[in-house]
Amino acid sequence: MTGGPLEGVRVIDLTTVVVGPICTRTLGDQGAEVIKVEAPGGDILRYLAAGSRSPAMSGKFINFNRNKRSIVLDIKQAEGLAALKRLIAGADVFVSNVRPAALARAGLDHASLAPANPRLIHCGIVAFGTEGRYAGRPAYDPVIQSLSGVAGTFERATGEPRFVPMVMTDHITGLVAAQSIGFALFRREKTGQGEAIEVPMFETMASFVTSEHLGAATFDPPEGPSGDARLLSPDYRPLPTSDGFITIRPNDNRQAFAFFDAIGQPELKADPRFATPISRTEHAADYFTIQVEALARRSTAEWLEIFAAADVPAARYNSIDDLLDDPHLGDVGFWQADEHPTEGRIRRTRTPVTFRGGMREEVLPAPRLGAHTRAILAEAGYAPAEIEAMLQSGAAA
Missing domain, CATH: 3.30.1540.10 (formyl-coa transferase, domain 3)
Known part of the structure; x- marks a missing residue:
């Protein structure tokens, strides 16, 4: 691997769907080595989107999981969990979107992992902050859009609550998580100490919405109604x-x-x-x-x-399909044509951000499920016989 501001940073990625993978893809695009740890069935995003050329390789999965390697571990088995902990002990960053109680039961919370790796940046992406009454509840993007007021902005504008037709809260929260990890790595350079980060989807989006729309309700008592009248107009549109x-x-x-x-x-x-x-x-x-x-x-x-x-x-006004032919995107080389080793010719976006000091020069294609299991276990110090035994037992795949 060459180039990128995060070159040399190793990330263990125990995330699925979009909110975690957009975080770790961002880190990978900036040069980090990302090891995607998947359960035997794989990330559900491999199957959620229509339009794939082979099983478990949806277009959506391909877009969110470039610049990663995949290892399959069954962490419900002792050997699989031990292998994951060994990987984390040698990593700089551990990212998960597993509920905190489940992490703690597996010994994957920060308190359990820090003694073996005090420099570890432990980032937990959660639906709700652990100090609140919603803590531990499951949620996906539309649940957060509904609860955080995103859908409510549409009701103010059009009379009907609606969802933004993309998983916007996942994107925003995932990018906030990547940003927070960068902050923590910067502080670690000065102090030598790791960090425990919690990034809650609900609070992140509540902040996002109210920063925009609290308006006159910023003042106590309010100086007028909440909301930005311009943005909430039904004619705020193309x-x-x-x-x-x-x-x-x-x-x-x-x-x-x-x-x-x-x-x-x-x-x-x-x-x-x-x-x-x-x-x-x-x-x-x-x-x-x-x-x-x-x-x-x-x-x-x-x-x-x-x-x-x-x-x-x-x-x-550009439709989604119009973007494929937008002349400015062509000028800046936004669309890249790649030959995926198993999926054939694909179209991908380049990293929008540029660094004069160096960018990641190569792009790793989104991996097939478990494509790098043997190699990653070998790098972690497992002997060939141990790897074969784990594959036979199903602790790895």
Whole structure:
């Protein structure tokens, strides 16, 4: 392995689905060595998504599990659990999204692991913080979207609670976990000491939502209703043009006044409802109505040309499929074509973040289940006969 700010960091990954794998993929993309520990059946994400070329290798699994090696251990068996603990004893980071009580019963909590590896960064991604009454409850992304107010923002905007049609809370929490691990590694460089990190999905998303929408309820007593009226408007969306959709965001006075000139209504600059950022926020519904009515008069291409000349922030609407041909993404090499050793030609995204000091130069393809079991056990000091015995007993696979 060459390059990347986390080169030389070894991560033991006992996570499944999305929230944990996006965390560990982020670490792997930045050069860490990630060992994905899977149960005999494998990460359920291997099977959850439609459209695969072979069993247990869904497109979604491939996207979330590059730059990892896979070992299968049955940690319900003593030998499998002992092998996992041996791997952790030689690691820098251990990440799990297993419920804390189950970790403790297996001796995989921080208190149990730290004596053998005091430099270990132990990161537990949990549904709910262990100090609260919801601690220990199971949850997936939609449960957290519902409880944290994400779905409630749609009700405020449209009258109907909805989920964001992607596992957004998993993504955000997983990235917060990766960020927290980076912070802990930085402090370990100064102190030499490991760390125990807890990253709760519910609290993370409650913070995310309320930072945006607490608004006037920030003050005690509140100075007005909660929520950002602009973001909760039903017209906060791509708006129709004569032949498609466009998104514009004229925020400051220069942009707003340029927008009024562009739509041929310069008199709106003197309208007290729209003369300042505060007044435009207070009259967000009226401001959006003007945008909706104006944009319907011309084509998307015409408006993009007009707004580009006026330096008004604007962009065409991309569907998911449109992203595959977006010219800017082509310019920056966002889409990469790889030849997966078992799945054939695949399309993947490159790491969006760049480091001038060096990036990971190679990409490990998402592994087949247990593809590296023998090699990882050998690296951990197991003799060939011991490995064969574990494979025969089912402690490894």
